[in-house]
Amino acid sequence: MKYQLILCLLALSVLSHEAHSDDNLVIKAKAESALQEQHNLERESKFKQTEKELNLLRASLLEKREQTQKRNDKLVTQFTENEKKLAKLEEKLRLETGSLGEVFGVVRQTAKQLESELVNSVTSVDAQNYNHIVNNVAAATELPSMQQLTGLWRAFEEQVQASSQLVPVKLNFVNGAGEVQPQEAFRIGSLGLISQHGYLKWDAQEREAQLYSKQPDNMTSISTLRSEQGASLILDPTRGQLLEQLAQRPSIMDRVKAGGVVGQVIIGLLLVGLVIATVRGVSLSMTRQKIRSQLKSPHILGNNPLGRILSVYSKDKRLNVEALELRLLEAVVDEQALLEKGLSMLKLLAALAPMLGLLGTVIGMIETFQIITQFGNGDPKVMAGGISMALVTTVLGLIAAMPLLLAHNVLSSQAELIRNTLEKQGISLVAQQAEKDSIGNEASLERVA
Structure with a gap:
């Protein structure tokens, strides 16, 4: 009973507690x-x-x-x-x-042409007083005024008059050291400037002048222009373009350098051949002179080919005709070898020169094709080196071969003349000996008879 009572009390306490909790939740929810x-x-x-x-x-x-x-x-x-x-x-x-529009177009076009001409013209030194009017007319977008048209006409008139003048002017000159100094010069119309040093290249932007890198030959001096009324003068109608091209014109040494090593070898062969030809030519000329003197004095034996032939005859004239002929022939052959000494080398050099020129041509073309392979053929200046070498070596080979062949021909002819003279004298001596032997044999037969 007690336990049941306790359980009931516990159940009642739990229920009351739960009811109290539910009331709290409702309040919170609200x-x-x-x-x-x-x-x-x-x-x-x-x-x-x-x-x-x-x-x-x-x-x-x-x-x-x-x-x-x-x-x-x-x-x-x-x-x-x-x-x-x-x-x-x-x-x-x-x-x-109306037609004023066309006139304006022509005037503006003419002003632009004159403006482009005046930009680099040498007349800017002292004869361009209407440039501002020309520039305004060239840049105008409306009809020019009468003052502008008059100024344009004055500008044309000024340039026409300046083109016929040879007048002294003062300008700033840039020397080789880069120093600017005032100098007197002559303005040659609208074509160029000339000073005591030569023709001047005018820079209109900087208003300075400098010498062209290469001057023409027989240039007229300023003193001549001042003193003589009718002095001749070299003119460049292209206003400096020809003088600039003159600086790019290669000299003989530049052309030789363009030939490269092959060209130098050809020139070396030419010099060696000319030395040989000169030595042999002098030697043959002296020999011919000595032979002429020997022919005039046959009894005085000298140190020359004919003298040696005569000495052989004087030593061996007791021999019979056949033996004497062989001795003289031997002496002539020996002298011929001395006379033709160096001619074979000269002929060889004359044959080698064009062959070396052909070799240089092939090498130059190989270099040209290599450059074309690397850089293409868009710029001809890139290929100019190889082509120049090819052509220069060919020319050098031909130039070297021609004088060497001519020298060989001339020297061979002189040697042949001397040899013919020696053979003729040798035959004459053999004939003389044969006549003596014939006379001696006849005398012996007469004594026997």
């Missing part, structure tokens, strides 16, 4: 619900405020769009009206100007 309702009301009021602001902004933007559209329509209408007015004004201008 409080939370009130807070949430308050929060929702605040959010709703904010949303309504935002919606009101957006509606106001939308209305403002719609009003601005309407105003912009009206302004755009107004501008389009104004632009269309302006286009119509402009077309009418252009038509009116075209009708009123």
